[in-house]
Amino acid sequence: MKTLTMACTTCPASCKLIVKTENGEIVEISGNTCPRGIAFAQKEYTDPERLVTSTVLIEKDGKEFLLPVRTKTPVSKKLVFDVMEDIRKIKVKAPVRVGEVVYENIGNSSCELIACKTVV
Amino acid sequence: MKYDVVIIGGGITGTAIAHELAKYDLKTVLLEKGPDVATATTKQNGGVIHPGYDPHPGTLKALLNPKGARMYPKLAEDLGFHIRPTGTLVVAYSDEDLKTVDRLLENAKINGVEGVVKLNSQELHELEPHINPEAKGALYAKTTTMVDPFEVAVAFMENAVENGVELQLNEQVRGIEKNGEQDFTVRTENNEYPTRFIVDAAGIHADDVAKMAGIEEYQIKGRHGNLAVLDKNVPIKTVMFPCPSPDTKGIALIPTVSGNFLIGSTATMRDDKQDVTNDKVGVEELIEGAKLLIPEFDPSSIIRTFAGQRPVALDNDNDFYIKESPTQKGFIHAAGIQSPGIASAPAIAEYVASLLEEAGLELKKKENYNPYRKAPTDFSELSHEEQDRLIKEDSRWGKIVCRCETVPEMEIIEAINRPNGARTVDGVKRRTRAGMGRCQSGFCQSRVVDILSRELGIPADEVRLEEDQSKIFSGKVKEL
């Protein structure tokens, strides 16, 4: 039997989950204070997902600077560096509004990359 | 064309000599290996203008220190650098110490230093209420002043450059050839400087430079010292020393020109001249030293610790080593300039000029010599009315870059664009105090980088902290 610890990121309570596994299957989850912790642990064990946040180049009035961006939803942890690979190739032009999609299917994650800031 | 004088080394001694020689009709160049003046021993210094009660009568120090100290107030006025009268206390804790105080009092008399008196315990505590209650008395030298050694060196150099002295930075001397009577060639990586006279003011490396000219009269060793910069919250107004030992004046608490305080410094001889590593034991010694003077001293007021080395000429009675080489005529040593080097610098410069004259250099006063330097505007010292007027003249005065020291953008732009202006983040810091405050450049460094990049026309990731190898950045995060 193996024991893993996880930080549940569903809410700020940040419960420390203790997950016991055997032959690749979860046999026990503890440390959660609500049912969402169970769902989180199951997902985290089988296919963990992460929100990717970074920056892309943005051009405004001939000047180049950085625009904060993120994946709209969490992407599979395995794809995080593929997402970063694509992020490095992007340049957008102002104006951009917060929440606006700046790139689709980033890193083949079928997820959108959105702007985190309004630049007008 | 041949130079009359090549000065090697742009510390306080070299720049003071450049400032002195600028008064005469000479072709003079100062060679500095660093990217700026005063980047070694000079900047690692407390800035106390000791009035001269300390040196043993009969030494060069005893001659030059009191004289140099007396020259400072006028120089500060002419060259527009900050000077702050503070006085010095040499605090006695024992009868032994009180004897030392008497000896210093006697020294002061012989060295011709005025304003030095003995305080009893009560008078001492009235002057400095927070001082150690166990202090039995003190020597009080009323005429001690404070300067910022870097600011003084920059002022000396700027005035020298305005009066025709050449300044060559990033020029490390690699070799010196004697071609005949009073005919040297000083070689650097890429250039040659033919000259009649050489003044060796290369600080900790002065003996290494002399060796290049075949001179092995003396040897320099470094006396390493830790220093600590404190925030502006120490409850004292006078420079405070314990009683001195033969090697060092001891660990002092120093109110600086800028309103911060310093603890300086420890003293240990080092074999490695490059070693400016500060160490834990040394800093603990500083804290103990400060607590001995002010028992309530709070170490959390330390905002920076660093170290430096004073150049000590060995087997020279702890004195300066200033003379024409007996074996190489025309080669003047201005070496072994340890404490009180800052205080003595202007007198050393005059002394070196007289040695040059004795050696055959004709000193003819320059007709159009300008003794004055327009000081940079120090925004934080102005009244709100004056600040408002400046901003209305140029809005760049209205943009604060360094929040701790209230330095506006325009002050930094001016520091970059002056003769011998700032080229690096540390160059800006030393000229404007941007980055010297309690946040230690956490807020302003990125803004200073931006201004340097714009004013010098270089990409931001090429801006340096100091030397070429001190890159701050490894490139851009995102680039297509």
Added chain:
Amino acid sequence: MTEKDFDVVVIGGGPAGMAAALEALKSVKKVAIVERNDELGGILNQCIHSGFGLQYFNEELTGPEYAQRFIDRVGDSEIEVFLNTMVLEIKDKTVIAMNEEGILKLKAKAIVLAMGCRERTRGQIRIPGTRPAGVLTAGLAQRYTNLENLKPGNRVVILGSGDIGLIMARRLKLEGLNVLSVYEIMPYANGLFRNIKNCLDDFDIPLHLSTTVTKVIGSKRLQAVEVSAVDDNLEPIPGTEEIIPCDTLLLSVGLIPENEVSKTAGVDLSKITGGPVVSNDLQTSEEGIFACGNVLHVHDLVDHVTREAEEAGRNAARYALGETSESTTQIPVEASGPVRYVLPSTITNTDEKVELKFRVGSPIEKGKVTVYLNDEPVYEGREKEFVPSIMETVTLSPEKLSDGKLRVEVK
């Protein structure tokens, strides 16, 4: 010189300042925000990671997104915003500031301090060694990386397991830098557990506890750091030194409330938090001057900053309207045992429920908080884990309070 009158002047346009100003504007008309940067949002602008807003907005946002919601609200409001404006001092309820137009005198009926905090530096923790380029605070590295498009180095060591250090470990790793390891002098991590998991473990970045940097090596650009294990007194153990070649050292060694301006107003500061001493209406020792956010005490979550700032804004507006009466209650509050500090330090208003915020000094695996009034327990919490990185809150109902002294303890 420009002179203007306001009901409430808020110093600082970060999350605390914006929330305080927006809340004040609900009751008074003339509200100003003075911000030294060229945009509102404060440090949130460089915190491009997610984890913000879970409590306040019930959704997970990045720092810029969290800020944008308030920036948009301020933009749509009647609040007068002074950008690129640095406050020089507060004198007789007048905020003296400067910008590219000149010196400004903003006369206020009430002032809210919301200047945030700054990072502790190498000098304050006194790491021995040389002074090369490549040693910088984690927050400055964050600014360079996320805002200025400048890469601070290639091979990175991080000292301190505070959240900014952990977040930067992940950020730099994602941007292609080699993050070697994180060192923490304490025997426990200082950042949130989720950040240890998601910022370090996700990327196999090792965290070495009870270890610190004992020497900076390199004369021009950082070449290496020496690290050493420390004993129970946090003193380096001789013989454990190890040289780690690297070109960048990030320091995440604590935050200090930024109270230089507060000092000019004569506000009393706490030696423990570094922030103003306040009563439970968030009023400082100077009447009519309120404080909130990280200038008051360093918070764990921005959501808590926003809530606290709203309260400060509300109380400042009430004061500006003259709606506060001289308080007769004076209940001092003190921290005891493992509780490092409690806010507020006095309770003067018992009309509404009273919130006590506190932090412990070191982790307690199983503890229980008890609040005593004159040694009589008036509140008892349930058994739980306490860690220094998390701010705890206890709410007391006013009927439980009477004259005396409150003491907060964790056992």
